[in-house]
Amino acid sequence: MPVTLKQLAERTGKSITTVSRALAGYDDVSEETKKLVRRVADELHYTPNFLARSLQKRRSRTISLILPTDSPRFSDPFFSEFLTGVANMAAECGYDLLLSVQAPGEGEMELYQRKVSSGQVDGFVVVRTRRRDPRIAWLYKSQVPFVAFGRTENGADFPFVDVDGVKGMRLIGEHLIGLGHRRIVFLSSPSELLFVEHRLDGLRQAMTTHGLDPDEMRILQGDLTQKSGYEATVSLLDGGNPPSAIVACNDLMALGAMSALHERGISVGPDIAVTGFDDIPMAEHAHPPLTTIHQPIYEIGRKVCEKLVRLIAGEELASRSEILEPRLIVRSSCGSLRKQPDQTGR
Amino acid sequence: MPVTLKQLAERTGKSITTVSRALAGYDDVSEETKKLVRRVADELHYTPNFLARSLQKRRSRTISLILPTDSPRFSDPFFSEFLTGVANMAAECGYDLLLSVQAPGEGEMELYQRKVSSGQVDGFVVVRTRRRDPRIAWLYKSQVPFVAFGRTENGADFPFVDVDGVKGMRLIGEHLIGLGHRRIVFLSSPSELLFVEHRLDGLRQAMTTHGLDPDEMRILQGDLTQKSGYEATVSLLDGGNPPSAIVACNDLMALGAMSALHERGISVGPDIAVTGFDDIPMAEHAHPPLTTIHQPIYEIGRKVCEKLVRLIAGEELASRSEILEPRLIVRSSCGSLRKQPDQTGR
DNA sequence: ACTCTAAACCAAAACGTTTTGGATGTCAAG
DNA sequence: CTTGACATCCAAAACGTTTTGGTTTAGAGT
Incomplete structure (x- = not known):
């Protein structure tokens, strides 16, 4: 039912390719055509299909945060602030945030693996790091982009933000x-x-x-x-x-x-x-x-997310890890x- | 790089169709073949591509919760408990939870529209309902599945859970x-x-x-x-x-x-x-x-989510709305x- | 020998994008 | 008139699934 590129192509008399490239701003499309396409797209309220795009691009523009809580009732004012920091920065960067809850141990690693091998997410925010953290060990060795809030014991060289x-x-x-x-x-x-x-x-x-x-x-x-x-x-x-x-x-x-x-x-x-x-x-x-x-938990959330987005984009991080001064x-x-x-x- | 159906097909000597149908448990595939396919799938750690599947099925098995906060710092112990309730139930039902933050007003409705017309989510959990709530008005008229935590003024007949x-x-x-x-x-x-x-x-x-x-x-x-x-x-x-x-x-x-x-x-x-x-x-x-x-905020979260999943599945809800007794x-x-x-x- | 049924399989289309690798037309230079 | 450069466009393939609409084979019934 939603409007597709195909329909835009029909309405404008152009090909699907051209419509796609017009909207993406490529310069092998004439200004005139771009304007036409954009106008029609607006008129029909075209929204690109997220799934199709992600499938083709092999990027979902989604990051995952898995809450490692075992108590079903999880009430932590500290965490909700962190979460909004992450979510706000993600939104600013054009990313979405997928939230899951999974107790440590049994099934935890499977969840991480599934999220990435299903192509659902591009990277992870890892919270409540543990001394020897299997999540970090796995993510590190699998080269999956991630940024942690907190460190692990064996000072591995992974990106994190923490307060001293x-x-x-x-x-x-x-x-x-x-x-x-x-x-x-x-x-x-x-x-x-x-x-x-x-x-x-x-x-x-x-x-x-x-x-x-x-x-x-x-x-x-x-x-x-x-x-x-x-x-x-x-x-x-x-x-x-x-x-x-x-x-x-x-x-x-x-x-x-x-x-x-x-x-x-x-x-x-x-x-x-x-x-x-x-x-x-x-x-x-x-x-x-x-x-x-x-x-500064809200800012830490933002920082963690920003680093992650950088990492996903393939940029080199100036500072992989950051240890903030306590006050x-x-x-x-x-x-x-x-x-x-x-x-x-x- | 991840394993695809195509590779399973090659390894088993069957067609992509048969492999797909074997894994889905259709009965036009022999028991023998099913076993073979399942074994190979396990061996290669096959995980279905979420995006491809959702694209074809036109169902993302993802629900959205948009936090309507204007203050960037959002610290509410009440909400994080609700959130875990929703997230836990979603997981139990095989759904994912997409979390966004968006202040009421400017751009709020656009976000809802975009999430649904991009095919990213199947339904919404609406929180902090307002007296005359444009979100609910729009969702209702657009026939998008949603369940609210809280009511609106013009007692419209939409599904919600609330405490009296x-x-x-x-x-x-x-x-x-x-x-x-x-x-x-x-x-x-x-x-x-x-x-x-x-x-x-x-x-x-x-x-x-x-x-x-x-x-x-x-x-x-x-x-x-x-x-x-x-x-x-x-x-x-x-x-x-x-x-x-x-x-x-x-x-x-x-x-x-x-x-x-x-x-x-x-x-x-x-x-x-x-x-x-x-x-x-x-x-x-x-x-x-x-x-x-x-x-009982955790339970309310679960209830809201369960109703939503039902709604998405096309089931009729026994009780569209529920008003819980306060204690x-x-x-x-x-x-x-x-x-x-x-x-x-x- | 023929038809019918059932079991097991599969090729191709479809989902809605983006990318690849041209094709076409125009114009200026040689 | 030919060649090359440039601007503009597009058909087809690809992403990885599921669904559609079959085909093939074997065996049973007549």
């Missing part, structure tokens, strides 16, 4: 230690996510630098959700001997921790300091506002400030 | 009034989103039922973000004559409002009650935990409870 988590957490650690905190608990995640490790390392470095023994730091396991931060903190408090500071490896868990503290009537900031990482919008409006590390946002959850105006500059 | 916002807010209103609240402020949104109107109506109904004059209720404008809830509340408090309860039309704004109250040293619950709507994960862990209306979740932000265990049953 080690440094970020070092900033947090130094800030806390500077405030006099000595008994610190780290709220971690048991998964094989590498960024968690980076952040822990950063904290350790800060401690070492200031003559503290990192091995004495307690580490609690969560799973990056607010709930798990809450639960870990509850059990921490139940165990007695509370710390002076709780350092969570992301904002969501930090908010959960604050929740548990409040519940026990413990004043966050003065009594026990809490810090996060990410600077999700909510961090600014928490009680008290959360000290954290800002990640410490001091708010009152660590006790150094008391009800001050906002510091983010957002 | 009127009733939900009535539950909230009655609860608050039952607790003795009389001076209520509604945190609204200036947009033409219909659900906001429903919620306001529900609150008004509750007031009327209990002999209160809804016209005396103050209404503040926000834009559904936490920040706007915060700001609206700050200006409310600055204006003096504070209410006894703040009813926000979504959780995010309620959290923002709580933020502002805390900052002024006003105790949420005992001093001023605050309620939300949505029951995002964060609501449970807020301080104090937020009284709100639960929306009141009473927590302590409205002052009726004091540090009680969680009530959600999540």
Whole structure:
């Protein structure tokens, strides 16, 4: 039912070839003909058939992002912002974004393979990189264009964008230690996510630098959700001997921790300091506002996508990988400030 | 480079037709041949070319979801959960999900038209329906399959899933009034989103039922973000004559409002009650935990997607539209409870 | 020996593009 | 008059499927 090149050819009295080339702007078509064709195409509301074009060009102008979540309910304000960054940049570059959900493990690699060998997508945005990441190993060896948000352990030379988590957490650690905190608990995640490790390392470095023994730091396991931060903190408090500071490896868990503290009537900031990482919008409006590390997540999304588009087009990337500087946002959850105006500059 | 039917035909000594039909399971192919073809296909890791197939079948098995956001940064925990619901169900039905971002207005309709007339997608999931929604008007008249999450004003007979916002807010209103609240402020949104109107109506109904004059209720404008809830509340408090309860039309704004109250040293619950709507994960862990209306957003995503797939397949829907019952979740932000265990049953 | 049926197969067309490799006509230079 | 250059056009092939409309072969029935 939709208008095709064939119909345009009939209406204009030209051949399909000429119509196609006229619309594409080739200069072996006279100006006059181009105008005619364009006019008729507009009149009939011609839209090129995406499938036919992609089939012939062997390019779908579509990129894929596969959400590696196992919990069916996936609620992360951080991610939706990243996603809009990717989607917006993709649109600007004339690309489409295909979104899938697939838990790590069983069937994960098959999905990646299928997407590419079916010709459906030209490349991938890889998120939540793992220490030894089979997705990256495969994509790399198969020469499929991809850009990751995050790194892997075996520093392979693949294109990625990341925030310097080690440094970020070092900033947090130094800030806390500077405030006099000595008994610190780290709220971690048991998964094989590498960024968690980076952040822990950063904290350790800060401690070492200031003559503290990192091995004495307690580490609690969560799973990056607010709930798990809450639960870990509850059990921490139940165990007695509370710390002076709780350092969570992301904002969501930090908010959960604050929740548990409040519940026990413990004043966050003065009594026990809490810090996060990410600077999700909510961090600014928490009680008290959360000290954290800002990640320009929307821009990272855009950057990742832009790199990917370049890669697909066959351009050489000036900088294959990019590690962004973290920015410490001091708010009152660590006790150094008391009800001050906002510091983010957002 | 990928394996094609042609190559399978060569390897098996059969024709392309037979290979195609063998894989599709037609019964004019002998069992023996089918086995042979399947074996060879497995060996060579054959994956059908998605584009060629879609082109010929005139079905892309892809559905589109266009995020109607104007702010480039879009951070909504509510939405990412909806999205995973849609994506998971789509995957289960063998469909893919194409995600785009496009602000309402200028160019919005063109995007919808282009997606369908280019043959790229078979149908749409429409979110954030507006009172008079041009997307729905167009999709309806063009006979393009779609299912909406939310309704429009001119109760046209299109397929949708929604939660009964009127009733939900009535539950909230009655609860608050039952607790003795009389001076209520509604945190609204200036947009033409219909659900906001429903919620306001529900609150008004509750007031009327209990002999209160809804016209005396103050209404503040926000834009559904936490920040706007915060700001609206700050200006409310600055204006003096504070209410006894703040009813926000979504959780995010309620959290923002709580933020502002805390900052002024006003105790949420005992001093001023605050309620939300949505029951995002964060609501449970807020301080104090937020009284709100639960929306099974993940399931709604699944439902919407399932309906859409049915529609595309040409099936008649048993129930074109579905209005789900809201569930009141009473927590302590409205002052009726004091540090009680969680009530959600999540 | 002939027809009929059923089983198994397949060539060609079709889907709507783009690309390839010319074809045609005009005009100026030789 | 011929040649070459240039501008403009286009038929056909290709992309990888599925569908259409058959054909071929073997065996059964008469």
